[in-house]
Amino acid sequence: MSEAPNQPTAEPAAEPVVTPIDALAAAVAAVLGPDALEVAVAYGEVTAVVPRDAIVEVMKRLRDAPELAFINIVDVCGVDYPERAERFDVVYHLLSPSRNARLRLKVTTDEDTPVPSISGVFPGAQWFEREAYDMLGILFTGHPELRRLLTDYGFDGHPLRKDFPMTGYVEVRYDDAQKRVVYEPVRLNQEFRNFDFLSPWEGTTYVLPGDEKAKTS
Structure with a gap:
Protein backbone atom coordinates (compact mmCIF):
# COMPACT_ATOMS: atom_id res chain seq x y z
CA MET A 1 0.00 0.00 0.00
CA SER A 2 1.39 3.36 -0.98
CA GLU A 3 1.79 5.98 1.70
CA ALA A 4 -0.42 9.07 1.55
CA PRO A 5 1.44 12.23 0.58
CA ASN A 6 2.41 14.50 3.42
CA GLN A 7 -0.34 17.01 4.13
CA PRO A 8 0.81 20.57 4.89
CA THR A 9 0.20 21.38 8.51
CA ALA A 10 -1.82 24.53 9.14
CA GLU A 11 0.10 27.17 11.05
CA PRO A 12 -1.62 28.44 14.18
CA ALA A 13 -3.29 31.82 13.72
CA ALA A 14 -1.21 34.66 15.04
CA GLU A 15 -2.68 36.34 18.07
CA PRO A 16 -3.57 40.01 17.55
CA VAL A 17 -0.97 42.38 18.95
CA VAL A 18 -2.38 44.68 21.60
CA THR A 19 -0.48 47.96 21.69
CA PRO A 20 -0.16 49.97 24.91
CA ILE A 21 -2.49 52.67 23.59
CA ASP A 22 -5.13 50.09 22.67
CA ALA A 23 -4.82 48.62 26.16
CA LEU A 24 -5.28 52.09 27.61
CA ALA A 25 -8.40 52.66 25.49
CA ALA A 26 -9.84 49.35 26.73
CA ALA A 27 -9.08 50.29 30.36
CA VAL A 28 -10.74 53.70 29.95
CA ALA A 29 -13.82 52.11 28.37
CA ALA A 30 -14.04 49.60 31.25
CA VAL A 31 -13.79 52.29 33.94
CA LEU A 32 -16.32 54.61 32.26
CA GLY A 33 -18.81 51.83 31.50
CA PRO A 34 -22.12 53.15 30.13
CA ASP A 35 -20.87 56.74 30.40
CA ALA A 36 -18.47 56.07 27.52
CA LEU A 37 -20.43 57.24 24.50
CA GLU A 38 -17.32 56.70 22.37
CA VAL A 39 -13.74 55.63 23.00
CA ALA A 40 -11.24 55.75 20.15
CA VAL A 41 -7.58 56.36 19.38
CA ALA A 42 -7.10 59.61 17.48
CA TYR A 43 -3.93 61.60 16.77
CA GLY A 44 -1.86 59.33 18.96
CA GLU A 45 -4.06 59.70 22.05
CA VAL A 46 -7.11 58.02 23.50
CA THR A 47 -10.22 60.14 23.03
CA ALA A 48 -13.43 59.52 24.96
CA VAL A 49 -16.82 61.24 24.56
CA VAL A 50 -19.03 61.30 27.65
CA PRO A 51 -22.39 62.86 28.61
CA ARG A 52 -22.21 66.49 29.71
CA ASP A 53 -24.04 65.93 33.01
CA ALA A 54 -21.74 63.03 33.98
CA ILE A 55 -18.46 64.89 33.57
CA VAL A 56 -17.78 65.39 37.31
CA GLU A 57 -18.38 61.73 38.18
CA VAL A 58 -16.36 60.62 35.17
CA MET A 59 -13.42 62.79 36.26
CA LYS A 60 -13.50 61.27 39.74
CA ARG A 61 -13.42 57.74 38.34
CA LEU A 62 -10.56 58.49 35.97
CA ARG A 63 -8.59 60.10 38.79
CA ASP A 64 -9.23 57.44 41.44
CA ALA A 65 -9.05 54.23 39.37
CA PRO A 66 -5.62 52.73 40.25
CA GLU A 67 -5.20 51.24 36.78
CA LEU A 68 -5.54 54.72 35.24
CA ALA A 69 -4.62 57.37 37.85
CA PHE A 70 -5.27 60.42 35.68
CA ILE A 71 -4.39 62.81 38.48
CA ASN A 72 -3.31 65.86 36.46
CA ILE A 73 -5.50 68.27 34.49
CA VAL A 74 -3.42 69.66 31.62
CA ASP A 75 -5.98 71.83 29.82
CA VAL A 76 -9.65 72.59 29.32
CA CYS A 77 -10.54 74.29 26.05
CA GLY A 78 -13.42 74.72 23.63
CA VAL A 79 -13.96 74.14 19.92
CA ASP A 80 -16.72 75.93 18.01
CA TYR A 81 -18.84 74.24 15.33
CA PRO A 82 -21.52 76.87 14.56
CA GLU A 83 -23.43 74.58 12.19
CA ARG A 84 -24.30 72.14 15.02
CA ALA A 85 -27.18 72.50 17.47
CA GLU A 86 -24.70 71.90 20.31
CA ARG A 87 -22.01 74.03 18.74
CA PHE A 88 -19.27 73.63 21.35
CA ASP A 89 -16.97 70.75 22.19
CA VAL A 90 -15.50 71.16 25.67
CA VAL A 91 -12.21 69.26 25.57
CA TYR A 92 -10.36 68.10 28.67
CA HIS A 93 -6.75 66.86 28.56
CA LEU A 94 -5.66 64.60 31.43
CA LEU A 95 -2.24 63.18 32.33
CA SER A 96 -1.36 60.01 34.23
CA PRO A 97 2.27 60.32 35.38
CA SER A 98 2.39 56.75 36.70
CA ARG A 99 1.30 55.33 33.33
CA ASN A 100 2.98 58.03 31.26
CA ALA A 101 -0.32 58.36 29.39
CA ARG A 102 -2.63 61.12 28.22
CA LEU A 103 -6.39 61.15 27.72
CA ARG A 104 -8.58 63.49 25.72
CA LEU A 105 -12.14 63.78 27.04
CA LYS A 106 -15.02 65.56 25.27
CA VAL A 107 -18.51 66.78 26.09
CA THR A 108 -20.81 68.92 23.93
CA THR A 109 -22.99 71.91 24.79
CA ASP A 110 -24.68 74.95 23.28
CA GLU A 111 -24.63 78.67 24.03
CA ASP A 112 -27.17 78.47 26.89
CA THR A 113 -26.67 75.06 28.54
CA PRO A 114 -23.97 75.10 31.22
CA VAL A 115 -21.43 72.35 31.80
CA PRO A 116 -20.78 71.20 35.40
CA SER A 117 -17.48 72.61 36.62
CA TRP A 127 -8.37 79.04 35.25
CA PHE A 128 -9.06 76.96 32.13
CA GLU A 129 -12.84 77.12 32.57
CA ARG A 130 -12.71 80.89 32.96
CA GLU A 131 -10.70 81.10 29.76
CA ALA A 132 -13.26 78.96 27.88
CA TYR A 133 -16.04 81.19 29.23
CA ASP A 134 -14.24 84.37 28.21
CA MET A 135 -13.11 83.27 24.75
CA LEU A 136 -16.13 81.18 23.69
CA GLY A 137 -18.94 81.99 26.11
CA ILE A 138 -19.19 78.42 27.44
CA LEU A 139 -21.02 78.44 30.79
CA PHE A 140 -19.99 76.34 33.79
CA THR A 141 -22.11 75.65 36.87
CA GLY A 142 -20.46 75.30 40.27
CA HIS A 143 -17.46 77.41 39.34
CA PRO A 144 -16.37 79.59 42.30
CA GLU A 145 -15.54 82.67 40.19
CA LEU A 146 -16.78 82.49 36.62
CA ARG A 147 -15.86 85.85 35.11
CA ARG A 148 -13.80 87.11 32.19
CA LEU A 149 -10.11 86.39 32.33
CA LEU A 150 -8.28 87.76 29.26
CA THR A 151 -10.54 90.45 27.80
CA ASP A 152 -11.21 93.89 29.26
CA TYR A 153 -14.10 94.95 31.45
CA GLY A 154 -17.23 95.52 29.38
CA PHE A 155 -15.88 93.54 26.42
CA ASP A 156 -18.64 92.62 23.96
CA GLY A 157 -18.75 89.08 22.55
CA HIS A 158 -16.39 86.11 22.68
CA PRO A 159 -13.33 86.34 20.40
CA LEU A 160 -12.84 82.63 19.59
CA ARG A 161 -16.35 82.04 18.28
CA LYS A 162 -16.33 81.41 14.54
CA ASP A 163 -18.97 84.12 13.98
CA PHE A 164 -17.02 86.81 15.89
CA PRO A 165 -15.95 89.56 13.44
CA MET A 166 -12.24 89.87 12.78
CA THR A 167 -12.32 93.55 13.70
CA GLY A 168 -14.40 93.06 16.85
CA TYR A 169 -17.35 95.23 17.82
CA VAL A 170 -15.67 98.16 19.55
CA GLU A 171 -12.32 99.92 19.56
CA VAL A 172 -10.54 101.58 22.46
CA ARG A 173 -8.79 104.93 22.53
CA TYR A 174 -7.81 107.59 25.02
CA ASP A 175 -9.97 110.71 24.79
CA ASP A 176 -8.02 113.89 25.59
CA ALA A 177 -11.20 115.87 26.21
CA GLN A 178 -12.69 113.38 28.65
CA LYS A 179 -9.30 112.40 30.08
CA ARG A 180 -10.18 108.72 30.04
CA VAL A 181 -10.30 105.60 27.88
CA VAL A 182 -13.46 105.39 25.77
CA TYR A 183 -15.04 102.55 23.80
CA GLU A 184 -16.45 103.32 20.35
CA PRO A 185 -17.83 101.28 17.43
CA VAL A 186 -15.14 100.04 15.08
CA ARG A 187 -14.39 102.45 12.23
CA LEU A 188 -12.38 101.23 9.25
CA ASN A 189 -10.40 103.91 7.44
CA GLN A 190 -10.80 103.99 3.68
CA GLU A 191 -7.26 102.83 2.96
CA PHE A 192 -7.97 99.62 4.86
CA ARG A 193 -11.22 99.00 2.99
CA ASN A 194 -9.61 99.25 -0.46
CA PHE A 195 -6.38 97.38 0.09
CA ASP A 196 -5.06 96.29 -3.33
CA PHE A 197 -2.93 93.34 -2.09
CA LEU A 198 0.03 94.51 -4.20
CA SER A 199 3.49 93.95 -2.84
CA PRO A 200 5.29 97.21 -2.01
CA TRP A 201 7.93 96.05 -4.52
CA GLU A 202 5.36 95.95 -7.36
CA GLY A 203 3.44 98.66 -9.15
CA THR A 204 5.46 101.58 -7.84
CA THR A 205 6.68 104.48 -9.97
CA TYR A 206 9.71 105.13 -7.78
CA VAL A 207 12.81 103.18 -6.82
CA LEU A 208 12.82 101.87 -3.27
CA PRO A 209 16.03 102.45 -1.29
CA GLY A 210 18.46 99.67 -2.11
CA ASP A 211 16.76 98.62 -5.35
CA GLU A 212 19.16 100.70 -7.40
CA LYS A 213 21.84 98.19 -6.53
CA ALA A 214 19.92 95.47 -8.35
CA LYS A 215 19.62 97.50 -11.54
CA THR A 216 21.97 96.45 -14.29
CA SER A 217 23.06 98.69 -17.14
Whole structure:
Protein backbone atom coordinates (compact mmCIF):
# COMPACT_ATOMS: atom_id res chain seq x y z
CA MET A 1 0.00 0.00 0.00
CA SER A 2 1.39 3.36 -0.98
CA GLU A 3 1.79 5.98 1.70
CA ALA A 4 -0.42 9.07 1.55
CA PRO A 5 1.44 12.23 0.58
CA ASN A 6 2.41 14.50 3.42
CA GLN A 7 -0.34 17.01 4.13
CA PRO A 8 0.81 20.57 4.89
CA THR A 9 0.20 21.38 8.51
CA ALA A 10 -1.82 24.53 9.14
CA GLU A 11 0.10 27.17 11.05
CA PRO A 12 -1.62 28.44 14.18
CA ALA A 13 -3.29 31.82 13.72
CA ALA A 14 -1.21 34.66 15.04
CA GLU A 15 -2.68 36.34 18.07
CA PRO A 16 -3.57 40.01 17.55
CA VAL A 17 -0.97 42.38 18.95
CA VAL A 18 -2.38 44.68 21.60
CA THR A 19 -0.48 47.96 21.69
CA PRO A 20 -0.16 49.97 24.91
CA ILE A 21 -2.49 52.67 23.59
CA ASP A 22 -5.13 50.09 22.67
CA ALA A 23 -4.82 48.62 26.16
CA LEU A 24 -5.28 52.09 27.61
CA ALA A 25 -8.40 52.66 25.49
CA ALA A 26 -9.84 49.35 26.73
CA ALA A 27 -9.08 50.29 30.36
CA VAL A 28 -10.74 53.70 29.95
CA ALA A 29 -13.82 52.11 28.37
CA ALA A 30 -14.04 49.60 31.25
CA VAL A 31 -13.79 52.29 33.94
CA LEU A 32 -16.32 54.61 32.26
CA GLY A 33 -18.81 51.83 31.50
CA PRO A 34 -22.12 53.15 30.13
CA ASP A 35 -20.87 56.74 30.40
CA ALA A 36 -18.47 56.07 27.52
CA LEU A 37 -20.43 57.24 24.50
CA GLU A 38 -17.32 56.70 22.37
CA VAL A 39 -13.74 55.63 23.00
CA ALA A 40 -11.24 55.75 20.15
CA VAL A 41 -7.58 56.36 19.38
CA ALA A 42 -7.10 59.61 17.48
CA TYR A 43 -3.93 61.60 16.77
CA GLY A 44 -1.86 59.33 18.96
CA GLU A 45 -4.06 59.70 22.05
CA VAL A 46 -7.11 58.02 23.50
CA THR A 47 -10.22 60.14 23.03
CA ALA A 48 -13.43 59.52 24.96
CA VAL A 49 -16.82 61.24 24.56
CA VAL A 50 -19.03 61.30 27.65
CA PRO A 51 -22.39 62.86 28.61
CA ARG A 52 -22.21 66.49 29.71
CA ASP A 53 -24.04 65.93 33.01
CA ALA A 54 -21.74 63.03 33.98
CA ILE A 55 -18.46 64.89 33.57
CA VAL A 56 -17.78 65.39 37.31
CA GLU A 57 -18.38 61.73 38.18
CA VAL A 58 -16.36 60.62 35.17
CA MET A 59 -13.42 62.79 36.26
CA LYS A 60 -13.50 61.27 39.74
CA ARG A 61 -13.42 57.74 38.34
CA LEU A 62 -10.56 58.49 35.97
CA ARG A 63 -8.59 60.10 38.79
CA ASP A 64 -9.23 57.44 41.44
CA ALA A 65 -9.05 54.23 39.37
CA PRO A 66 -5.62 52.73 40.25
CA GLU A 67 -5.20 51.24 36.78
CA LEU A 68 -5.54 54.72 35.24
CA ALA A 69 -4.62 57.37 37.85
CA PHE A 70 -5.27 60.42 35.68
CA ILE A 71 -4.39 62.81 38.48
CA ASN A 72 -3.31 65.86 36.46
CA ILE A 73 -5.50 68.27 34.49
CA VAL A 74 -3.42 69.66 31.62
CA ASP A 75 -5.98 71.83 29.82
CA VAL A 76 -9.65 72.59 29.32
CA CYS A 77 -10.54 74.29 26.05
CA GLY A 78 -13.42 74.72 23.63
CA VAL A 79 -13.96 74.14 19.92
CA ASP A 80 -16.72 75.93 18.01
CA TYR A 81 -18.84 74.24 15.33
CA PRO A 82 -21.52 76.87 14.56
CA GLU A 83 -23.43 74.58 12.19
CA ARG A 84 -24.30 72.14 15.02
CA ALA A 85 -27.18 72.50 17.47
CA GLU A 86 -24.70 71.90 20.31
CA ARG A 87 -22.01 74.03 18.74
CA PHE A 88 -19.27 73.63 21.35
CA ASP A 89 -16.97 70.75 22.19
CA VAL A 90 -15.50 71.16 25.67
CA VAL A 91 -12.21 69.26 25.57
CA TYR A 92 -10.36 68.10 28.67
CA HIS A 93 -6.75 66.86 28.56
CA LEU A 94 -5.66 64.60 31.43
CA LEU A 95 -2.24 63.18 32.33
CA SER A 96 -1.36 60.01 34.23
CA PRO A 97 2.27 60.32 35.38
CA SER A 98 2.39 56.75 36.70
CA ARG A 99 1.30 55.33 33.33
CA ASN A 100 2.98 58.03 31.26
CA ALA A 101 -0.32 58.36 29.39
CA ARG A 102 -2.63 61.12 28.22
CA LEU A 103 -6.39 61.15 27.72
CA ARG A 104 -8.58 63.49 25.72
CA LEU A 105 -12.14 63.78 27.04
CA LYS A 106 -15.02 65.56 25.27
CA VAL A 107 -18.51 66.78 26.09
CA THR A 108 -20.81 68.92 23.93
CA THR A 109 -22.99 71.91 24.79
CA ASP A 110 -24.68 74.95 23.28
CA GLU A 111 -24.63 78.67 24.03
CA ASP A 112 -27.17 78.47 26.89
CA THR A 113 -26.67 75.06 28.54
CA PRO A 114 -23.97 75.10 31.22
CA VAL A 115 -21.43 72.35 31.80
CA PRO A 116 -20.78 71.20 35.40
CA SER A 117 -17.48 72.61 36.62
CA ILE A 118 -14.76 70.08 37.45
CA SER A 119 -12.94 72.56 39.69
CA GLY A 120 -14.01 70.53 42.73
CA VAL A 121 -12.13 67.51 41.34
CA PHE A 122 -9.21 69.37 39.78
CA PRO A 123 -8.78 72.86 41.31
CA GLY A 124 -6.40 73.74 38.49
CA ALA A 125 -9.35 73.66 36.08
CA GLN A 126 -10.69 76.97 37.46
CA TRP A 127 -8.37 79.04 35.25
CA PHE A 128 -9.06 76.96 32.13
CA GLU A 129 -12.84 77.12 32.57
CA ARG A 130 -12.71 80.89 32.96
CA GLU A 131 -10.70 81.10 29.76
CA ALA A 132 -13.26 78.96 27.88
CA TYR A 133 -16.04 81.19 29.23
CA ASP A 134 -14.24 84.37 28.21
CA MET A 135 -13.11 83.27 24.75
CA LEU A 136 -16.13 81.18 23.69
CA GLY A 137 -18.94 81.99 26.11
CA ILE A 138 -19.19 78.42 27.44
CA LEU A 139 -21.02 78.44 30.79
CA PHE A 140 -19.99 76.34 33.79
CA THR A 141 -22.11 75.65 36.87
CA GLY A 142 -20.46 75.30 40.27
CA HIS A 143 -17.46 77.41 39.34
CA PRO A 144 -16.37 79.59 42.30
CA GLU A 145 -15.54 82.67 40.19
CA LEU A 146 -16.78 82.49 36.62
CA ARG A 147 -15.86 85.85 35.11
CA ARG A 148 -13.80 87.11 32.19
CA LEU A 149 -10.11 86.39 32.33
CA LEU A 150 -8.28 87.76 29.26
CA THR A 151 -10.54 90.45 27.80
CA ASP A 152 -11.21 93.89 29.26
CA TYR A 153 -14.10 94.95 31.45
CA GLY A 154 -17.23 95.52 29.38
CA PHE A 155 -15.88 93.54 26.42
CA ASP A 156 -18.64 92.62 23.96
CA GLY A 157 -18.75 89.08 22.55
CA HIS A 158 -16.39 86.11 22.68
CA PRO A 159 -13.33 86.34 20.40
CA LEU A 160 -12.84 82.63 19.59
CA ARG A 161 -16.35 82.04 18.28
CA LYS A 162 -16.33 81.41 14.54
CA ASP A 163 -18.97 84.12 13.98
CA PHE A 164 -17.02 86.81 15.89
CA PRO A 165 -15.95 89.56 13.44
CA MET A 166 -12.24 89.87 12.78
CA THR A 167 -12.32 93.55 13.70
CA GLY A 168 -14.40 93.06 16.85
CA TYR A 169 -17.35 95.23 17.82
CA VAL A 170 -15.67 98.16 19.55
CA GLU A 171 -12.32 99.92 19.56
CA VAL A 172 -10.54 101.58 22.46
CA ARG A 173 -8.79 104.93 22.53
CA TYR A 174 -7.81 107.59 25.02
CA ASP A 175 -9.97 110.71 24.79
CA ASP A 176 -8.02 113.89 25.59
CA ALA A 177 -11.20 115.87 26.21
CA GLN A 178 -12.69 113.38 28.65
CA LYS A 179 -9.30 112.40 30.08
CA ARG A 180 -10.18 108.72 30.04
CA VAL A 181 -10.30 105.60 27.88
CA VAL A 182 -13.46 105.39 25.77
CA TYR A 183 -15.04 102.55 23.80
CA GLU A 184 -16.45 103.32 20.35
CA PRO A 185 -17.83 101.28 17.43
CA VAL A 186 -15.14 100.04 15.08
CA ARG A 187 -14.39 102.45 12.23
CA LEU A 188 -12.38 101.23 9.25
CA ASN A 189 -10.40 103.91 7.44
CA GLN A 190 -10.80 103.99 3.68
CA GLU A 191 -7.26 102.83 2.96
CA PHE A 192 -7.97 99.62 4.86
CA ARG A 193 -11.22 99.00 2.99
CA ASN A 194 -9.61 99.25 -0.46
CA PHE A 195 -6.38 97.38 0.09
CA ASP A 196 -5.06 96.29 -3.33
CA PHE A 197 -2.93 93.34 -2.09
CA LEU A 198 0.03 94.51 -4.20
CA SER A 199 3.49 93.95 -2.84
CA PRO A 200 5.29 97.21 -2.01
CA TRP A 201 7.93 96.05 -4.52
CA GLU A 202 5.36 95.95 -7.36
CA GLY A 203 3.44 98.66 -9.15
CA THR A 204 5.46 101.58 -7.84
CA THR A 205 6.68 104.48 -9.97
CA TYR A 206 9.71 105.13 -7.78
CA VAL A 207 12.81 103.18 -6.82
CA LEU A 208 12.82 101.87 -3.27
CA PRO A 209 16.03 102.45 -1.29
CA GLY A 210 18.46 99.67 -2.11
CA ASP A 211 16.76 98.62 -5.35
CA GLU A 212 19.16 100.70 -7.40
CA LYS A 213 21.84 98.19 -6.53
CA ALA A 214 19.92 95.47 -8.35
CA LYS A 215 19.62 97.50 -11.54
CA THR A 216 21.97 96.45 -14.29
CA SER A 217 23.06 98.69 -17.14
